[in-house]
Amino acid sequence: MDTPAPRRTRIQQEKRELILEAALEVFSTNGFRGSTIDQIAEAAGMSKPNLLYYFRRKEDIHETLMQRLLDTWLAPLRELDDIGDPLTELRSYIRRKLEMARDFPRESRLFANEILQGAPRIMPMLEGELKTLVDEKAAVIKGWMRAGKIARTDPWHLIFSIWATTQHYADFDVQVRAVLGPDRGGDGRFEDAARFLEQLFVDGLRPKG
Amino acid sequence: MDTPAPRRTRIQQEKRELILEAALEVFSTNGFRGSTIDQIAEAAGMSKPNLLYYFRRKEDIHETLMQRLLDTWLAPLRELDDIGDPLTELRSYIRRKLEMARDFPRESRLFANEILQGAPRIMPMLEGELKTLVDEKAAVIKGWMRAGKIARTDPWHLIFSIWATTQHYADFDVQVRAVLGPDRGGDGRFEDAARFLEQLFVDGLRPKG
DNA sequence: CAAATTTTTGACCGGTTGGACAAACGTTAG
DNA sequence: CTAACGTTTGTCCAACCGGTCAAAAATTTG
Known part of the structure; x- marks a missing residue:
């Protein structure tokens, strides 16, 4: 082919x-x-x-450009594995995604542009490869929930929210920097974001007593 | 003027x-x-x-188009008020933002397009009006944290994460629908998202101990 | 070296785009 | 009715854009 x-x-x-x-x-x-x-x-x-x-x-x-992008873009999710502590796994997935937003913002924006315009060129990949991968990982997460390792919630929307929050720091970078201002909008913003997101997701997903 | x-x-x-x-x-x-x-x-x-x-x-x-958009776009955040229960306030803010993503996806994408391209036409508004509003609301949220009503975290990044997760359902709509598939990608996806986000943020922000 | 091959460039082309303009058309008020 | 004013359209233009082509320049090969 x-x-x-x-x-x-x-x-x-x-x-x-x-x-x-x-x-x-x-x-x-x-x-x-x-x-x-x-x-x-x-x-x-x-x-x-x-x-x-x-x-x-x-x-x-x-x-x-798009073909190359897609390979590397899904790498972090592929690494999400069933071995190891679930909360730790999710935490490092969030960290990896945020690092990609920091280190490859142009790739993120290229992808965002494509999706915004209705994904005319990569729709088959979204419905095929991507959906398969996400379904697979959603099953892993569901297993963690059944085992009581993390709180029960919707795995798909959990993955969406991780994508959204991390890619936001690449796609909406100018807005983030404008709002944070010259003081807090410097290089430290990614560390602040990492701390915040870790707290949000880990506390939000900790299994309930 | x-x-x-x-x-x-x-x-x-x-x-x-x-x-x-x-x-x-x-x-x-x-x-x-x-x-x-x-x-x-x-x-x-x-x-x-x-x-x-x-x-x-x-x-x-x-x-x-952009001028009109900006007025209505920030309305939900303006409504975030100091009266009432903090967690309830945040929950209804998230709900309002998600409703806007559902009811005005074109406006959301118009805004996203502008930001993605570096906000060449609305940068002054981001650094002025928007920053002022966000700083103001961040102070309100900080007050809630000091009062022990919600967990201590970064208010600015909290606001970013609400923007990111809700607008995701408008801006990345095609991807969301592709991944959820024909069964779960129907009209119900916004209710699923609302449920998930409420759980994520409320549990993630509930004051500890 | 010289021949063959690869790389670079200036000139050009057809189609599209944002926008101008004057003439035609419609509407309204006296 | 008719003059004034608001609306609509066909035509045109200059700039731009994606892409071609032949020929020049550079490089590789024998």
């Missing part, structure tokens, strides 16, 4: 990386339609026809 | 409303740059030059 491993020269590999890096920057802030090939080419330090020599269509860049 | 009350005929008022309604639909799904005047005009059932008779520039439509 996949393209049969296209042979690429060293220059091709490097330039393609350069373009993808530039495109991530441009797409994540302007969306797909709001971005122009010229913008990406300029950010990558090359001319438009030269860029089009490496990616024949604008959509190819976006598609490549 | 404001425009000196432009006189408008009845037709002008009606047509402007029609255009704003159509523009909300188009802008919220395609973003500003991703939307064309033609699309909006067609959605409003009129020709492009006719639309431009009521709004001289595309940006004017967006600006008007």
Whole structure:
């Protein structure tokens, strides 16, 4: 099904990386339609026809970017495992997701842009791979609830709320910084967020006496 | 500072409303740059030059839409009051925000689009009006914590987490529906979400010991 | 070196987009 | 009726955008 491993020269590999890096920057802030090939080419330090020599269509860049993103994006949830203490597992999942929001905000915004516009390009993946993964992990969480390890609640919405709260710090970064102001909006905001979220979810999920 | 009350005929008022309604639909799904005047005009059932008779520039439509949005968008937070039981107050704030995500998803997505792109048009409002309001309400919440009515935590991040979790059901609606599937992704998803969020926040904020 | 291949660029093209404009059309008031 | 005013539309334009192409420049290969 996949393209049969296209042979690429060293220059091709490097330039393609350069373009993808530039495109991530441009797409994540302007969306797909709001971005122009010229913008990406300029950010990558090359001319438009030269860029089009490496990616024949604008959509190819976006598609490549999206494919790479999805692999790494779900990695934290895949790691959520049945071994170990449930509350500890959830806590480290939240921490990993928040670290991704901190370290890969552009990827988060690229994803958010796609979903906001109705996920026209990745809908099959949402209904397939993603749903399967979430259902699987929801079953794990349900097991923890049955065993009395965490409070009974809806596992799917629990996962949604973890996504929402962590990605918020990437997608709505400007708002967060504007509201916190120059004093508290600095680098420490992610640690404050980590502390808060840990408290919220751990106390909110601790099994009731 | 404001425009000196432009006189408008009845037709002008009606047509402007029609255009704003159509523009909300188009802008919220395609973003500003991703939307064309033609699309909006067609959605409003009129020709492009006719639309431009009521709004001289595309940006004017967006600006008007954004100004109206901001008023209603912060209303729920403004209602958060010091009277009444703190946990009840927070619970009804969450409920109101979730109802807005359910009833006004286009407004939510319009706002999300703007923030995602760095809030180029509303940054002053974020740093001014919004920050002032949030600081004010954070002080109220801090009072509740000092009084031992709710658990001690960061009020600003608490507000962020309420925004994030509730707006998620509007902004990421397609993902939510895709993951929940045809069975659970129906109309009941907002009630499930309300139940879950209430449990999460109320239990997570109940004062300890 | 020289031939072959890969990379880069300037010029160009067709389609789209935001917006201008004048003329036509409709409505209302005297 | 008619003049004034408000509304609608067809036509047009300049800028922009995604993408092509041939030729020049650089690099690799023999």
